[in-house]
Amino acid sequence: xxxxxxxxxxxxxxxxxxxxxxxxxxxxxxxxxxxISQRKQWHRFATxxxxxxxxxxxxxxxxxxxxLGQYAEQGFLEKxxxxxxxxxYIIFYISAIVxxxxxxxxxxxxxxxxxxxxxxxxxxxxxxxxxIMKPDMRLLIFPIPVSIPGIVYAILYVLYSxxxxxxxxxxxxxxxxxxxxxxxxxxxxxxxxxxxxDFMNNLPSFF
Numbered sequence: 468x469x470x471x472x473x474x475x476x477x478x479x480x481x482x483x484x485x486x487x488x489x490x491x492x493x494x495x496x497x498x499x500x501x502x503i504s505q506r507k508q509w510h511r512f513a514t515x516x517x518x519x520x521x522x523x524x525x526x527x528x529x530x531x532x533x534x535l536g537q538y539a540e541q542g543f544l545e546k547x548x549x550x551x552x553x554x555x556y557i558i559f560y561i562s563a564i565v566x567x568x569x570x571x572x573x574x575x576x577x578x579x580x581x582x583x584x585x586x587x588x589x590x591x592x593x594x595x596x597x598x599i600m601k602p603d604m605r606l607l608i609f610p611i612p613v614s615i616p617g618i619v620y621a622i623l624y625v626l627y628s629x630x631x632x633x634x635x636x637x638x639x640x641x642x643x644x645x646x647x648x649x650x651x652x653x654x655x656x657x658x659x660x661x662x663x664x665d666f667m668n669n670l671p672s673f674f
Contacts, residue, residue, distance in 0.1 A: 470540075470553075471540055471553045471556050471557065472532060472533060472536030472537060472539075472540055473533070475532070475536075475557070475560060476529050476532060476533060478517065479516075479517050479519075479525075479528075479529065479586055480525065480529065482517040482518065483517065483518055483519040483525050486518050493518060493584075495508075496510070496511065496514035496515060496517070496518055497511065497515050497518060497582050497583070497584045498511050498512070498515035498568055498571075498582065498583040498584060499511055499581065499582055500571065500572045500573075500574075500575040500576040500578065500581055501575070501576060501577065501578060501579040501580075501581065503572060503576070504572075504576040504577070512564070512565045512568050512569075512572075513561055513564055513565055515564070515568070515583065515584045515585070516561070516564030516584075516585070516586045516588065516589055517586065518584040518585065519584065519585055519586070520584060520585065524585060528585060528586045528587060528590050529586075531590050531593075531594060532586070532589075532590050532593060534606075535593055535594050535597040536593050536597070537597075538596075538597035538600045538601040538604065539556070539559075539593045539596040539597045539600060540552075540556055541600060541601075542596060542597075542599075542600040542655075542659065542662070543555050543556045543559070546658070546659060559592070559596075559654060560589050560592075560593070561589070562650075563588055563589040563591075563592035563593070563647050563650050563651065563654075564586070564588050564589045564647075566588070566592075566646065566647070566650045567587070567588025567589070567591070567592070567643035567644075567646040567647035567650060568583075568588065568643060568646075569646070570642070570646055571583065571642050571643060571646070574642075583642075583643065585643070587628075587641070587643045587644045587647060588643035588644065588646060588647030588650070589647060590647070591624070591628070591643070591644045591645075591646075591647030591648040591650075591651065592647040592648065592650045592651030592654065593651065594620075594621055594624060594648070594651065595621055595648045595651035595652050595655075596651045596652075596654065596655050597617070598617045598618055598620075598621045598666075599651075599652070599655045599659075599662050599663060599666050600655075600662060601617065602617065602618065602665075602666050602669060602670075603616075603617075603669075604616070604617040605617065606620050618670075621648070624644065624648070625644070625645060625648055627644075628641050628642075628644030628645050628648075629645060631644075632644070632645065
């Protein structure tokens with residue numbers, strides 16, 4: 468069950484392509500804490516999550532979303548009926564984009580030069596929700612020749628994001644990875660606490 472995930476991916480790809488050819492769109496939608504603070508352009512909290520820096524950035528996020536989003540989506544289907552789960556999933560995805568930017572906003576709201584973009588915050592939330600939903604999943608990550616537990620991938624993802632948030636000099640929202648991951652965990656803990664309990668009880672067997 469990945470219908471809603473595919474829709475999100477298609478919309479994100481289309482908007483990213485449009486922004487690459489329309490500089491004004493990129494400029495008006497990118498996450499800029501300074502412009503949000505000074506000009507009250509609150510839409511940037513959400514719209515920046517549908518922009519990407521380049522093909523590699525877009526592919527990495529969308530491939531991760533495609534393969535792991537199905538587990539998050541299935542979790543919503545199990546929790547809610549077939550008519551409502553899509554709306555809750557979309558709300559979860561967009562709210563993850565917004566939440567992942569909030570700490571960054573307060574950190575950089577007086578910095579007119581700070582910019583960030585990408586679905587990283589939402590994808591991070593989806594990854595960690597997926598790991599809780601499907602704790603026994605194993606993933607093949609190029610160039611590692613063997614599959615690794617999903618929880619290991621999630622941990623490596625956070626460590627990479629933490630390193631890049633302090634050392635990268637690009638416009639990719641690496642800090643949002645960390646806060647998106649936290650949002651995914653908190654969301655599941657609040658909305659589906661039984662999944663957290665099952666995950667913790669079975670954690671040793673996942674390795």
